[in-house]
Amino acid sequence: MEFVTDRDQYPDLRVNIGGLALRNPVMTASGTFGYAREFENLLNLHRLGAVIVKGISLEPRPGNPPQRIVETPCGMLNAIGLQNVGVERFIAEKMSYLAGIDVPVVVNILGDTVEEYRLLSERLRGVEGIAALEVNISCPNVKKGGVAFGTDPAMAAAVTEAVKGAADVPVMVKLSPNVADIAAMARAVEGAGADSISLINTLIGMAVDVKRRKPVLANVIGGLSGPAIKPVALRMVYQASRAVNIPVIGIGGIETTEDALEFLLAGATAIQVGTANFINPRVSEELVDGLGAYVKTQKLSSVRELIGALEV
């Protein structure tokens, strides 16, 4: 039997998201945490549940011209344009560091066609140090005239199936909130074999510069993130988690322990911290501490008691 004091010292924060065991539910969202190394001196990477690195495509992408970001009320818009070094340089230059850190590494992947997703997943198969893939289906489907995979259940399922067929690690599918029926999207990717789903990606928005009579962002539109989107994210996590049996990972404006708790109660098994990393690079580790303290003071047997415990 374990010492009672052990449990006091180490609150049980473990969760399992579709075959990926995490020491706690706190992950860093793709595109907000670089390739993790940027943060190594600012927090203890090994204390996080997992890190999700910047989205990777088959070929390098330069990203969008400036201006790429703008602050908005309680949030920010970004149109980075999926700038990344491409999968070959990612494996050659980033993976040896990532394989050596004591935290599960989730690689976010993106493509313009189903075939690109399949090729990417194949290329990453067997690469040491990858704990899971997260599939970004919010980018435009070039072959289908720019319609995002993330807004068409059949296309989302096709991408999921292609990745699942090629990957040798659990597959998390990241859903776009820019849809009418999030439950339908969640069910579609679950049906196609997704091990877990994460949501929400950014909400499409724009900002206008009255002086210049131009859009602030060179890309005209961008993705809204930050505390401003939290209520939308909570609603969608709530709806999605009730629609599927696979674990749901909550994302959207999480900055405080209370925010994280809200997502767990709404149905999330784990959470991702995004924009808040830009403001406080230590925030994810602080959330691990905060959740631990909460589990202790509430005398919970584990953090898992909170998942979906919302009384409606």
Next chain:
Amino acid sequence: MSQHQEKARIIRFEQLADLNVRITLEAPLIAAAAEAGQFVMIRSGNSQDPLLRRPFSLHQTSSDGHIQIYFKDVGRGTNILAHTRVGEVLDVFGPLGRGFRIDKDRPACLVGGGLGIAPMLFLAKKIASLSTDHSRDLIVLGGRSREDVEPLVDDFKEFGLALHCATDDGSYGIKGFVTEIVKSEELKPGTVVYACGPDNMLEALHELCRTRGFDCQVSVESVMACGMGACLGCNIDAAAGGYVHVCIDGPVFNAEELAWNS
């Protein structure tokens, strides 16, 4: 590279002009690690609106653990900071970015325009400390009018480098642009021009240096969210095509690394 997140107490607040403010903060870790040309990200207040930190170049640091920023009250973030008081605590993250690459064996020409004067004090201090003979060095400060330049002049005079000033309206120093002073001063061969200011000033200096064969380092600014290479929001056009990021590749660039508008 050592970066620190410090809760920094304001120990001095100076209203240098109608909208120009200088704040001195206690941030010993940042002060000890900082180099001239680097910047810090400061949170204005603790609320979610405004959400993001704001970048400020380091105006100067002191050996007793203080840092200074100098800025104009022009937006929501700076407006909040312009209404802070001594004793308040600000969340400061830094030092960030690549600063000036100082070549102590070559003559230096420091050019600051408007708020671009801010990092030049740190640089002047550093250059002054590296050698004793400054007969070949030069500082040029410019602004729209007297209030942008005059309050800072005494600080720059400390170092014994020749100092020239220009204002757009002629209310202080010569009437005209800093580039005119740089042109008329017959820089010594091998001079390195270090500059910070509005884009058109930097471009004019780059053009001048390019035609006359001087090395030119420019400190540029950009909207940014994180300041440390995570958000990739602060890209600018590179001369070689593609982009560089102000926060990690800069903010100080060799002028020929950048694509200029004209």
